[in-house]
Amino acid sequence: MSMDRLIEKIVKTQNPTVAGLDPKLEYVPEYIKEKAFAKHGNTLKGAAKALLEFNKGMIDELCDIVPAVKPQCAYYEMYGYQGVKTLYKTMEYARKKGMIVITDGKRNDIGTTMEAYAIGHLGRTEVNGELLTAFPGDCLTVNGYLGSDGIKPLLTVCKEEDKGIFALVKTSNPSSGELQDRLIDGKPVYEIMGEMCEEWGKDVMGKYGYSAVGAVVGATYPEQLKELREKMPHTFFLVPGYGAQGGGAKDVSYAFDKNGLGAIVNSSRGIICAYKKEGCDEKDYAKAARREAIRMRNDIVGAIAKIQLGK
Amino acid sequence: MSMDRLIEKIVKTQNPTVAGLDPKLEYVPEYIKEKAFAKHGNTLKGAAKALLEFNKGMIDELCDIVPAVKPQCAYYEMYGYQGVKTLYKTMEYARKKGMIVITDGKRNDIGTTMEAYAIGHLGRTEVNGELLTAFPGDCLTVNGYLGSDGIKPLLTVCKEEDKGIFALVKTSNPSSGELQDRLIDGKPVYEIMGEMCEEWGKDVMGKYGYSAVGAVVGATYPEQLKELREKMPHTFFLVPGYGAQGGGAKDVSYAFDKNGLGAIVNSSRGIICAYKKEGCDEKDYAKAARREAIRMRNDIVGAIAKIQLGK
Numbered sequence: 235m236s237m238d239r240l241i242e243k244i245v246k247t248q249n250p251t252v253a254g255l256d257p258k259l260e261y262v263p264e265y266i267k268e269k270a271f272a273k274h275g276n277t278l279k280g281a282a283k284a285l286l287e288f289n290k291g292m293i294d295e296l297c298d299i300v301p302a303v304k305p306q307c308a309y310y311e312m313y314g315y316q317g318v319k320t321l322y323k324t325m326e327y328a329r330k331k332g333m334i335v336i337t338d339g340k341r342n343d344i345g346t347t348m349e350a351y352a353i354g355h356l357g358r359t360e361v362n363g364e365l366l367t368a369f370p371g372d373c374l375t376v377n378g379y380l381g382s383d384g385i386k387p388l389l390t391v392c393k394e395e396d397k398g399i400f401a402l403v404k405t406s407n408p409s410s411g412e413l414q415d416r417l418i419d420g421k422p423v424y425e426i427m428g429e430m431c432e433e434w435g436k437d438v439m440g441k442y443g444y445s446a447v448g449a450v451v452g453a454t455y456p457e458q459l460k461e462l463r464e465k466m467p468h469t470f471f472l473v474p475g476y477g478a479q480g481g482g483a484k485d486v487s488y489a490f491d492k493n494g495l496g497a498i499v500n501s502s503r504g505i506i507c508a509y510k511k512e513g514c515d516e517k518d519y520a521k522a523a524r525r526e527a528i529r530m531r532n533d534i535v536g537a538i539a540k541i542q543l544g545k
Numbered sequence: 546m547s548m549d550r551l552i553e554k555i556v557k558t559q560n561p562t563v564a565g566l567d568p569k570l571e572y573v574p575e576y577i578k579e580k581a582f583a584k585h586g587n588t589l590k591g592a593a594k595a596l597l598e599f600n601k602g603m604i605d606e607l608c609d610i611v612p613a614v615k616p617q618c619a620y621y622e623m624y625g626y627q628g629v630k631t632l633y634k635t636m637e638y639a640r641k642k643g644m645i646v647i648t649d650g651k652r653n654d655i656g657t658t659m660e661a662y663a664i665g666h667l668g669r670t671e672v673n674g675e676l677l678t679a680f681p682g683d684c685l686t687v688n689g690y691l692g693s694d695g696i697k698p699l700l701t702v703c704k705e706e707d708k709g710i711f712a713l714v715k716t717s718n719p720s721s722g723e724l725q726d727r728l729i730d731g732k733p734v735y736e737i738m739g740e741m742c743e744e745w746g747k748d749v750m751g752k753y754g755y756s757a758v759g760a761v762v763g764a765t766y767p768e769q770l771k772e773l774r775e776k777m778p779h780t781f782f783l784v785p786g787y788g789a790q791g792g793g794a795k796d797v798s799y800a801f802d803k804n805g806l807g808a809i810v811n812s813s814r815g816i817i818c819a820y821k822k823e824g825c826d827e828k829d830y831a832k833a834a835r836r837e838a839i840r841m842r843n844d845i846v847g848a849i850a851k852i853q854l855g856k
Contacts, residue, residue: 256658259672267673276673308658312665313672314679315633319626342651342688344718347567347619354623361570361624362578362587368625377653379690379713381720402690407655409692413737418727423734426724 236372236398237448237470238440240334241495243301249531250490250538252302252336252472253523254502255289255324256309261507262288263516282316285309288519289324292506295520297331300527302372304336304472304500325370336472337371340402342384349387356388356397373398375450375472378427385434389446392438398446398470401434403427403462406452406475424451428462431469444470444496451489453481453499460488463496471497476530477504483537494538501530547683547709548759548781549751551645552806554612560842561801561849563613563647563783564834565813566600566635567620572818573599574827593627596620599830600635603817606831608642611838613683615647615783615811636681647783648682651713653695660698667699667708684709686761686783689738696745700757703749709757709781712745714738714773717763717786735762735769739777746779755781755807762800764792764810771799774807782808788815788841794848805849812841 244250259267259281267284274280293303303324310321325335341351355374358365378385378401388399404414404424414424428449435445445468451459453475463471471489475481476499489497508526509519555561570578570592578595585591604614614635621632636646652662666685669676689696689712699710715725715735725735739760746756756779762770764786774782782800786792787810800808819837820830 258657258661271673276675278670278672278677278679281670281672306654306658306661308652308654308661308665312661312670312679314665314670314677315626315630317665317679318629322626340653340688341619342653342713343617343619344716344721346569347617350569350617350619350623354619354625354628359589359592359623359625361589361592362582364587366589366625368589368623368628377651377688377690379688379724380716380718381723381725383718383720402653405655405691407691407694409694410655412692412741413690413734414692416729416734416737418729418734423724423727423729426727430723 236392236396237444237446238442239372239396240302240398240498241442241444243334244495244498247299247301248535249299249301250498251300251527251530251534252304252498252500253296253300253505253527254500255292255303255305255506256502257285257288257506258309259284263519265517278314278316281313282320285313285317286320286323290327291520292523293328293331293333295524296527297333299524302334302336302498303328304338306338306502322369329370334372335370336373336375336400337369338375340375340377342377342380344380344383345387348384352388352391357391357395373400373448375400375402377402378430382434389434389438392446398448400448400450400472401427401431403431403449404451404455404458406454406479406481410452424458425465428466428469432466435468439468442495444468448472450474453486454479456485456488459485463489463491473497473499477501483533486534487537487541490538490541492542494542499534504530547703547707548755548757549753550683550707551613551709551809552753552755554645555806555809558610558612559846560610560612561809562611562838562841562845563615563809563811564607564611564816564838565811566603566614566616566817567813568596568599568817569620570595574830576828589625589627592624593631596624596628597631597634601638602831603834604639604642604644606835607838608644610835613645613647613809614639615649617649617813633680640681645683646681647684647686647711648680649686651686651688653688653691655691655694656698659695663699663702668702668706684711684759686711688713689741693745700745700749703757709759711759711761711783712738712742714742714760715762715766715769717765717790717792721763736776739773739780742780743777750779753806755779759783761785764797765790767796767799770796774800774802784808784810788812794844797845798848798852801849801852803853805853810845815841
C-alpha cells in the first residue's frame with residue numbers, strides 16, 4: 235500500500251512534512267514571469283510555464299529533505315488545461331526526484347464516475363489496449379460525503395496500483411464545524427466520517443499498521459486531532475493548517491502516534507512564499523523554501539519528541 | 546444570476562433536461578476512434594481527440610432541443626491534461642451553439658483555494674493584467690462538506706460573472722444515506738445541507754424566485770425529492786439518477802414547482818449511448834442521442850403535467 239511507501243520516505247528523511255505546491259502567480263518571482271511572458275505572451279500558457287519553472291526550482295531544493303509534495307489542483311485548473319499540463323509536469327518531475335506526490339483534488343463522485351477519477355489520478359487509463367498514466371500521483375485527497383459508493387472504486391485501484399487516499403474528516407477552516415461538528419447520535423459528523431475511514435481501510439492495510447485510507451484532519455482543531463488520533467489508530471493523517479492558518483507545532487504533534495509516526499503535516503504558503511517573508515533576493519526563492527522547510531521540520535520533530543517524553 | 550439564464554433557456558426549449566457528457570472511450574463509435582488513433586497513435590491525445598469529435602457531433606444534434614450540457618470532469622481527467630483540453634473545447638463548442646454549460650466537478654475546498662476553483666471554473670483568471678477564461682462554464686457542481694468557507698468564494702464570482710452553483714444535498718447513489726440520511730437534532734444531514742443552500746442563496750436571488758445556489762438531489766429518492774422541493778423553495782434542483790440509475794419520470798416530477806419549473810433532470814448514458822441501445826448504425830450515434838433526448842423530454846414533461854393537474 236502506498237501509505238507504506240510514504241511512511242518509509244518519512245522515516246528516511248526523518249521529516250513528517252509535505253510541501254504544498256499551491257503556486258499562485260503572485261508568488262512567482264518576477265524574473266521567472268518575465269521570461270515566460272516574453273516567450274508566450276500574457277496567456278494561460280505563459281502563466282502555466284512560469285508556474286512549472288517555479289515548481290521545478292522548488293522541488294530541486296526540497297527533494298532530499300522533504301518526503302512529499304502536495305500540489306493543489308485548484309491552482310492549476312485556474313490556468314486552464316495549460317495549467318493542468320503544468321500540474322502533470324510538476325508531478326512527473328517530483329516523482330523523478332524521488333518524492334511522494336499527494337494530489338490535493340478532494341475528488342468525489344459515485345460508481346463509474348468515481349472509478350474514472352480513481353483511474354485518472356491513481357491508476358492507468360486504457361487507450362486501445364495501451365495502459366497510460368493520466369496523472370502520476372501516489373495519493374489523492376477525496377471527500378466522502380457520498381458514502382461508500384464514492385470510496386470503493388478508489389480502494390480497488392489503491393490495491394492494484396499500490397496507491398493511497400486521504401478522505402476529509404475534520405477540515406482546518408473556521409466554518410468546518412457547520413456540518414462536521416454537528417452531532418449524530420451523540421457523535422460529531424467528523425467522528426462518523428472517521429469511523430468510515432477505519433472501516434474502508436480494513437481491506438487495504440499496510441505493513442506498518444496504517445491502511446491506504448488516510449484522513450485529512452486540520453491542525454487548527456488540536457482537541458479534535460487528539461481525539462481522532464485515539465479513535466482512528468489505523469488511519470494516517472494529512473494535517474493542513476500549520477503556519478499561515480494558525481496551527482503551531484504543539485497543535486500538530488497530537489496527530490502523531492507514540493512512535494512519532496501516523497501523520498504528515500502540510501505547509502504551502504509558509505514554504506513557497508518563504509523568500510517574501512525573509513526579504514531575500516527573489517532568485518533565492520527555492521533556497522529560502524529549503525530553509526523554511528528545515529525550520530518547520532525541526533519545529534515539528536521537536537514538538538513530537540516532547541510529546542513522546544510526556545512533557 | 547445564471548440560474549435565470551438557465552430557466553430562460555429551459556422555457557425557450559420547453560425542455561427541463563440536461564445531457565450529461567460523460568464520454569467513456571468505449572461509448573465512442575469505432576470510426577471516430579480509428580481516425581483519431583491513426584493520426585495520434587494509441588495515446589491520451591488520440592483518445593482526447595476522439596472524445597472531442599464525439600461530443601461535437603452530439604452537441605450539433607442536441608443544441609436546438611436541449612437547453613444544457615453537463616460534462617463530468619472525471620471522464621476528461623481520466624485522459625490527462627489532453628482530456629482536460631477536450632473538456633475545455635467541448636464547453637467552448639457547446640456555449641458557441643447557445644447551450645448552458647454545467648461543469649460537473651463537485652469541487653470543494655476552503656478560502657483562497659476555493660477562490661481559485663471559483664475563478665478557474667466560473668470567473669476569469671488574471672495573467673499580467675489580462676483577464677482570461679480558464680474554463681467557460683455557466684454553473685459548477687460543488688460539495689459543501691467544508692461549510693460556508695468553501696461556498697462563499699463562489700458566491701462572489703457568481704454575482705460578478707452571472708454564474709451559478711449546484712451543491713450536493715442528496716445524491717442518487719445507493720450508499721448516499723450512510724452520512725446524508727443520518728439525523729442531526731431530528732433532521733437528516735441532507736436537510737441541514739439543504740437549509741445551508743437556502744441560506745447561501747439569499748444574497749444571490751434571481752428574478753424567477755430561484756437563487757444562484759442550486760442543489761443536487763437524486764431522482765432515485767423520490768420521497769426526499771418531494772420533501773426537499775417543499776423545504777427549499779428558492780433552490781433550483783439538478784436531478785441525476787433518471788434512466789440508467791433507475792429514476793423514472795414520475796420520480797423526477799417531484800422536483801418541479803407548481804409552474805413546472807425549479808429543476809433540470811440529467812441523463813448521461815441514456816443519451817450518449819442511445820445508438821447502442823437502438824442498435825442503429827454507429828454513424829447515426831448523434832441522431833440516436835437526439836431521438837432519446839426527445840423521448841426523455843416528452844416523458845418528463847408529460848409527468849410534470851400530470852402532477853400539475855393533480856393526477
